[in-house]
Amino acid sequence: MGETSGPLLSVNNIEVIYDHVILVLKGVSLRVPEGGIVALLGANGAGKSTTLKAVSGLLRTERGDVTKGAVEFRGQPIHRKDPADVVQRGIVQVMEGRRVFEHLTVEENLLTGAYTRRNGQAVRQDLALVYRYFPRLAERRGAQAGYVSGGEQQMLAIGRALMARPKLMLLDEPSMGLAPMLVAEIFDIVGRMNREEGVAVLLAEQNAPMALRVAQHGYVMENGRIVLDGDAKALGENEDVKEFYLGLSGVGQRKSYRDVKHYRRRKRWLS
Amino acid sequence: MGDWQFFALLLSNGILIGLMYSLIALGFVLVYKATDAINFAQGEFVMIAGFVVVGFLISYGAPLWLSLVAALLAMIAFGFGLERAMLRKLIGRPIIAVVMATIGLAAVLRGLGPLLWGADTKPLVLPIGDEPILLEPLFIPPIQLVGATVSLLFLGLFGWFFLKSRKGIAMRAVADSQQVAMAMGINVERYFALAWAMTGVVSALGGVIWGNMLGVDVHLSLVGLKVFPVVILGGLDSIPGAIVGGLIVGVVENVAAGYIDPFVGGGTKDFAPYVVMIIALMVRPYGIFGKQIIERV
Numbered sequence: 258m259g260e261t262s263g264p265l266l267s268v269n270n271i272e273v274i275y276d277h278v279i280l281v282l283k284g285v286s287l288r289v290p291e292g293g294i295v296a297l298l299g300a301n302g303a304g305k306s307t308t309l310k311a312v313s314g315l316l317r318t319e320r321g322d323v324t325k326g327a328v329e330f331r332g333q334p335i336h337r338k339d340p341a342d343v344v345q346r347g348i349v350q351v352m353e354g355r356r357v358f359e360h361l362t363v364e365e366n367l368l369t370g371a372y373t374r375r376n377g378q379a380v381r382q383d384l385a386l387v388y389r390y391f392p393r394l395a396e397r398r399g400a401q402a403g404y405v406s407g408g409e410q411q412m413l414a415i416g417r418a419l420m421a422r423p424k425l426m427l428l429d430e431p432s433m434g435l436a437p438m439l440v441a442e443i444f445d446i447v448g449r450m451n452r453e454e455g456v457a458v459l460l461a462e463q464n465a466p467m468a469l470r471v472a473q474h475g476y477v478m479e480n481g482r483i484v485l486d487g488d489a490k491a492l493g494e495n496e497d498v499k500e501f502y503l504g505l506s507g508v509g510q511r512k513s514y515r516d517v518k519h520y521r522r523r524k525r526w527l528s
Numbered sequence: 529m530g531d532w533q534f535f536a537l538l539l540s541n542g543i544l545i546g547l548m549y550s551l552i553a554l555g556f557v558l559v560y561k562a563t564d565a566i567n568f569a570q571g572e573f574v575m576i577a578g579f580v581v582v583g584f585l586i587s588y589g590a591p592l593w594l595s596l597v598a599a600l601l602a603m604i605a606f607g608f609g610l611e612r613a614m615l616r617k618l619i620g621r622p623i624i625a626v627v628m629a630t631i632g633l634a635a636v637l638r639g640l641g642p643l644l645w646g647a648d649t650k651p652l653v654l655p656i657g658d659e660p661i662l663l664e665p666l667f668i669p670p671i672q673l674v675g676a677t678v679s680l681l682f683l684g685l686f687g688w689f690f691l692k693s694r695k696g697i698a699m700r701a702v703a704d705s706q707q708v709a710m711a712m713g714i715n716v717e718r719y720f721a722l723a724w725a726m727t728g729v730v731s732a733l734g735g736v737i738w739g740n741m742l743g744v745d746v747h748l749s750l751v752g753l754k755v756f757p758v759v760i761l762g763g764l765d766s767i768p769g770a771i772v773g774g775l776i777v778g779v780v781e782n783v784a785a786g787y788i789d790p791f792v793g794g795g796t797k798d799f800a801p802y803v804v805m806i807i808a809l810m811v812r813p814y815g816i817f818g819k820q821i822i823e824r825v
């Protein structure tokens with residue numbers, strides 16, 4: 258599998274429809290290089306989670322379908338595969354909302370992450386590895402996952418995904434509902450996992466500043482489309498992105514990126 | 529016989545019978561735990577297993593061991609096939625659809641059993657004798673001892689499976705959240721089939737034991753009625769709960785029958801467990817060990 262050319266993941270112009278009628282993604286394309294971290298930014302409802310589920314195959318559990326375009330992983334089309342197959346190939350999704358198995362212990366949750374793996378000894382080594390990344394999980398290994406804190410549940414969801422030893426991790430809003438300190442801690446660990454284990458990450462986030470700090474590249478989504486993409490540093494300094502994500506307009510509502518864009522266009526005409 | 533001796537006898541009898549209820553309830557729990565389906569045909573599964581054993585023994589003149597193996601394989605195949613043919617189609621539909629489907633299945637099986645194997649009551653003879661074992665002040669029918677031992681063995685085996693084995697943990701993960709289990713690469717439908725096949729195993733054991741005690745005819749399915757008080761008491765999805773629930777039901781019905789039946793002329797056994805069940809529902813809706821819905825703010 259040593260394809261050196263071509264990205265690890267490439268999403269080519271996909272359209273996604275839920276329930277046969279609800280058109281949600283309208284031609285989304287993006288790439289994740291081997292070992293890279295790519296941020297997928299956008300407000301609530303933009304279509305970030307739908308994009309990740311189109312990659313992992315979980316879309317079908319929500320009656321969604323990729324109706325146009327293709328998702329390719331290491332050059333192979335995967336958008337018709339079921340989730341178990343996709344995990345086997347090396348992609349694992351950490352779903353939004355800290356979806357741990359509540360009635361299982363922390364350690365049992367981690368073991369389910371290694372479900373597709375056969376080598377028991379390697380799995381035990383990786384259990385130790387996850388506990389090194391997340392020492393807090395080691396302390397709570399026997400606790401029922403439904404009762405550990407929100408931050409610990411997010412760590413558990415990420416650690417569990419690492420147990421699959423994926424090539425690509427799809428991380429859906431790990432910052433959601435957590436205190437800023439904790440978010441920084443978790444993003445740090447994700448960065449380390451990426452460097453040390455070589456796991457590529459596609460990171461869906463509303464928290465753009467945080468996401469652009471760990472990512473090398475970013476895409477901005479709005480209303481089911483990619484409206485902007487670029488180098489993470491450039492995006493972070495991009496006036497539109499700043500205004501959109503950091504500046505709140507008058508009544509405390511976020512401006513749509515599109516409004517910003519129109520405004521810029523007008524400005525260009527005037528100058 | 530003194531008062532306390534009489535009580536001890538009722539108690540020991542209740543405990544052994546109760547463990548045999550636990551075994552049948554385990555079949556129900558396995559399916560509910562993994563698939564969220566409520567199986568109203570559990571008693572009929574036991575009946576069919578009984579029919580298969582006596583069918584092989586009497587109609588085909590097969591040796592006992594072969595009949596037992598045949599029943600085991602038949603019930604595994606039955607559970608597996610049922611999941612494929614019927615229950616898989618009901619995944620994601622309202623729970624009432626599954627309930628109605630299994631109630632319908634129960635009726636069909638009650639008709640089919642006698643149709644295929646005859647309506648008369650057939651003996652299911654095991655080579656264990658029926659001379660009670662005397663353990664002053666108790667005396668115990670050998671089948672009860674065998675039944676209780678087999679029950680404990682399989683309850684332990686399934687308990688180990690769920691707690692320690694890779695497949696068992698995966699099955700509990702499926703029970704916890706099917707979608708998240710899929711995200712971990714777990715083939716959810718395979719585990720549904722496995723749960724129904726495991727219920728087949730338990731039903732086969734129950735069919736042999738209860739068939740020996742009651743004889744095999746359509747009434748054998750009535751042991752399924754004890755499943756509901758057992759699982760409501762213990763919790764629909766708990767193996768320890770099935771043990772404790774079974775013990776409570778066994779003891780309650782034996783003790784109640786021992787003291788009340790002489791005055792009312794019988795029948796106490798059939799309703800006493802349900803009285804306890806209704807009280808339990810009002811006090812502890814999740815059962816003694818049932819998993820609670822974890823809610824956090």
Ligand SMILES: Nc1ncnc2c1ncn2[C@@H]1O[C@H](COP(=O)(O)OP(=O)(O)O)[C@@H](O)[C@H]1O
Pocket residue numbers: 275276279281299300301302303304305306307308319320321
């Ligand atoms: N299962 C579903 N069925 C129908 N519509 C859905 C479903 N999931 C998401 N949507 C819709 O798709 C759009 C994008 O949702 P989502 O991908 O969750 O966005 P994001 O993750 O960026 O918040 C929203 O308008 C949402 O209402």
Ligand SMILES: [Mg+2]
Pocket residue numbers: 302305306307353429430
């Ligand atoms: Mg989302």
